[in-house]
Amino acid sequence: ALKTAIFIVSILILPLFTASCNINFSVSNPDIGKLTASAQKLLEAGDYKAAAARLESINDLNPNLPENHYNLGIAYYRMGEKEKAIESMKKALELKSDLPDAYYTLAVTYEDTAIEKEAALEEEKDAQKKADITNEIIECYQKAQDNYASYVKSVKDPQEREKVLKRMNTLSEEEEKIQKELQ
Structure with a gap:
């Protein structure tokens, strides 16, 4: 009877626990917007390495933003990393021709x-x-x-x-x- 009671309690508690542990991995557009604005400022300031790092982070959050891939390509180009620039530009065009x-x-x-x-x-x-x-x-x-x-x-x-x-x-x-x- 004790095992049955524990089993029933665990069945009732488990959904509550898993619901409370549900982690939302999506990032809102305002968050990406802030990151993009920050990356744009870094590009304009000529800090291409920091801009590339920020833009790569944005791609990690949402890899389907063609303008972000374009900006990343610009950062790579300015850093002299032509192969990475080409790869980023191609990805941008793949997403938006x-x-x-x-x-x-x-x-x-x-x-x-x-x-x-x-x-x-x-x-x-x-x-x-x-x-x-x-x-x-x-x-x-x-x-x-x-x-x-x-x-x-x-x-x-x-x-x-x-x-x-x-x-x-x-x-x-x-x-x-x-x-x-x-x-």
Whole structure:
């Protein structure tokens, strides 16, 4: 009878205990808004490392905010972490494909990566490694052009459009030059 009484009491108390221990892991929009505002101030102040840390925290709370991934990409780019910047921009565009600035930033990042690889190419002595680096440079220039093309589709300002189209033409010429050197 005692065992039955304990069992009945535990059945009655267990739901009360589990209900009181129910932890709400969701974070309200105002909380994310405060974190985002703080991260924005850090970006504006040039404290990219702290901004990246704050933006990563926001992604931990809600990974489905495209603007946050975009801002994180900017922070990474400013820190010189181009691969992470590319990854963040791609994630932003995966979540929201109509972010023209993300296409532009992605294009610039690929272009900068190609330029860095060109500098490394000049230092490389091994023929196979040179060929591999050259192919990576060509790929970066192609991706830069593709992202500039996506950006241009949304540009309303004719001067901005013309500037980007000229940039794309320059990249195309650079890519052709590098391909000829590869042959």
